[in-house]
Amino acid sequence: MEQAAERLREQITDGTWDIGTKLPGETTLAKTLGVGRSTVREAIRALAGAGLVQARQGAGVFVVATRSEQDWSIRLRQAAITDVYEVRVLVEVAAAELAARRRTDDDLAAIDAALAGRRAAAGGTTAEFVEADTALHAAVVAAAHNPVLTGLFTEFLPVLQRGLVDLVDLLDLRADDPNHGDAGHAELVAAIARGDAEAAGRALRDELEQTLAQLHAR
Incomplete structure (x- = not known):
């Protein structure tokens, strides 16, 4: 999970996905990262906890920041x-x-x-x-x-x-x-x-x- 979260974090911080961008679905991310969907969900939760992404009911997961909130x-x-x-x-x-x-x-x-x-x-x-x-x-x-x-x-x-x-x-x-x-x-x-x-x-x-x-x- 940590590796998946780090790869997604890098794509967000390096500008691959700008603020406001909707992330690909779990199935697509799982294939891209070479992990299971459950691992993708955990990775997204970690990024949400860091303040980088936000899940919106019925709409998907969106990038809301390109730098992590400091713990x-x-x-x-x-x-x-x-x-x-x-x-x-x-x-x-x-x-x-x-x-x-x-x-x-x-x-x-x-x-x-x-x-x-x-x-x-x-x-x-x-x-x-x-x-x-x-x-x-x-x-x-x-x-x-x-x-x-x-x-x-x-x-x-x-x-x-x-x-x-x-x-x-x-x-x-x-x-x-x-x-x-x-x-x-x-x-x-x-x-x-x-x-x-x-x-x-x-x-x-x-x-x-x-x-x-x-x-x-x-």
């Missing part, structure tokens, strides 16, 4: 850590405020355990500490009980973790304090536990914006 995960991987952090502030501050209003006893237990895990990881490597740190933030986001926020955070978590490892070393954040940011995280957890949305959002915003300011100053 969101790829854009995230290429994004500067400062850009990711700016989005992180927007997503996580809102999540912290919602978590303070919606958290359950199970959520609080998970958040407390994550805070303890972060403290335990202070004696480990930077990668271990970052993993424990983001696990705490993930527990807070989960306590917001908003699947869209959770989805957004989950989507950029891998690139965030990779960037944070570099960031911690770049800014030498743990040189004097291996458990960097513990007080702010404890304040965040306490605010969520007592249901103080304003304080929870403020605690997280202060922490994230302080790091963001350090990044911009580099």
